[in-house]
Amino acid sequence: MEYRRSLVVNSTPLETRIALLENGQICEIFIERTTHASQVGDIYKGRVAKMLPGMQSAFINIGGAKDGFLYVDEPESSRISAEEGLELEEEGEHTAVLDFPPTPPVLPPVKEGDEILVQVVKDPIGSKGPRLTRHLSFPGRFLVFMPGIEHIGISRKITDPVERERLRELIRTHAGPGEGFIVRTAAIGEKDEDLVQDVAFLRELWQEAQGRASTLRAPNLAWQDARLLQKVLRDLFREEVSSFWIDREEAYREVVAFVERLHPEWVERVKFWSSDLPIFEAFGLEQEIDAARQPKVFLKRGGSIVINQTEALVSVDVNTGKFVGKKDLEETVFLTNIEAIPEIVRQLRLRNLGGIVVIDFIDMIDQPHRAAVLARLQDELRRDRNHARAESLSELGLVEMTRKRTGPSLDRQLTDSCGACGGSGRVPSPETILLKVYREMARMGERLRGSTVRLTVHPDLRAALPADAKEGLLALARAFGAHVLWVERVDGPRHLMGMEVLQSKLG
DSSP: OOOOEEEEEEEOSSEEEEEEEETTEEEEEEEEETTBOOOTTOEEEEEEEEEEGGGTEEEEEOSSSSOEEEESSOTTGGGOTHHHHOTTOOTTTTTSOOSSOOOOOOOOOOOTTOEEEEEEEEOOBTTBOOEEESSOOEEOSSEEEEETOOOEEEOTTOOOHHHHHHHHHHHHHHOOTTEEEEEOGGGTTOOHHHHHHHHHHHHHHHHHHHHHHHHOOSSEEEEOOOOHHHHHHHHTOOTTEEEEEEOOHHHHHHHHHHHHHHOGGGGGGEEEOOOSSOHHHHTTHHHHHHHTTSSEEEOTTSOEEEEEEOSSEEEEEEEOTTOOOSSOHHHHHHHHHHHHHHHHHHHHHHHTOOEEEEEEOOOOOOHHHHHHHHHHHHHHHTTOSSOEEEEEEOTTSEEEEEEOOOSOOHHHHHEEEOTTTTTSSEEEOHHHHHHHHHHHHHHHGGGGTTEEEEEEEOHHHHHHSOHHHHHHHHHHHHHTTOEEEEEEOTTSOTTOEEEEEEEOTTO
C-alpha cells in the first residue's frame, strides 16, 4: 500500500508542534517547547563525575539537572553512534545500512575528573538522565558524518546497484583519513556537487565543535544540533511528502528558503495557513492528540485496543468488543486481530512508546491465521522509522517486541504526576494548561481587542507556570490590545485554569 504523507506545523514563540500525516491520519507528533528543548544530537564538553566499574559505565556532568549516563566501552558502538543519534530518521537508515560492521575507534580510558566530548543520543526519561556516547556523529541532508570511523555506509533503501556504487565511490573519493560517512536515502539521484558540498559542510561542523570545545571548561555545550523545524526539514521532507503546511509566516519563509535552495520544484508543496481557524483544529489533530492520552482506542468494526505504559514495558490488549463477526468465532477473532495491527503500530508511533512492548492478541487456533497476524505486524513495523522488531507469536497469543526509545512518550511530555493521587493518575502540566489558554486567545484574535481576559487559577498552579510562558501569553494579549487579569482561587482545581473574556470598562 502506498502512503501519501504530509506535514502540518503549528508554530508559536513558545512551542513548535509538527504532525506527520499518512493518508490524512496523524501517525507521529513532534513537540519542542522553549522551556524543554530536546538535547538529542547536542555535543557537550563534560566532566566524568563518577565511574561505575561493575557496569563499565560512568556518569558525566554536562551541566544539566541530572548527570548523563555513558557506557565507557560502548559495546554497541559497532552499530555506530548515528543509530541513536538521529531522532527523526526513517527506519533502517542507521541500524542496517552497513555492508559489514566497521571497526570502532579505540577510545582512551577515562577516570573521574576527566573532561571529555560526549553527544546526547537519548533525552532524559523519568528519573534517568540523558544517554551519552563518545562516538560523535553529524547529520546532514544527504549524509551522516562520523569522525574517527573510516567507513562508507550506504542506506539499504538505496537498492539500485549502479547508484550505490556511484555514491560509494563519490564519497570515498572525498572522505579524508579518519572520516566515515553514511549515505542517506535522500542522496538518491542528487548531483555530485551537492553531495560533495554536504561533505564539506559536515566537516566544518566538526571543526567548529572541536574549536569551541578547546576553549571551554567543562561542563559546557560545545555544539548544538538543529532545532525541531530544521530537523524535520532535513530528515522528513522527502519525495513522498505531498504537502507541508505552516501557520507562522517566519517559519514559512524559513522552509521556503530551504526548499528553494535544494529542491525548487518542491516549493509549491510548502503552503502557508492563513485561516483564522487554528491549523491543528482544522486538520482534526487536537482531538487526536487528546485521544492519544487515553488507554482505550476503538476500531471501526467495534473492537478495541487498550494501551498501558509502565516503567518497564508497554502492554497492548486486543478485544473484540461489539464486533461479533458473521461466520464463526475463529474468523471473528482473526479479523479483529488483523484490523487492530495498523492501529497498534500507529498508536506506538503517535504516543512515542518504546522499550519492550507486549501485545496480547485474541487467541487463535488456526496456524495460518497466527502466521498471517505475525506477518502483518512485521510488515506494518517496516514503516516505523524507529527500529522495531517482533519475533514470534506465543501459544498464549502474546507477541513480545522491542521498539527503540528516542525520548519521553507523548503522555510524559504533556503531563505531570498528579500530586493529589500520588502519581496513580496524570494531569496536564502547568505549561500545557497555559499553552492551551494561549491557543484559545490566539484563536479569538481581534475579538479580544479592548477586553479584559480574566484567568482564574489556583495559587499553586500560578506559581508553577514558567515565567517565559507567562510573558509570552501577556505579549499575545498586548498584541491584541487586551488586558490580562489574574484571579487566584484557593478552592478551585489545582490543575485547571478558567478563562473568561470581559468587556472593557472603557468600552
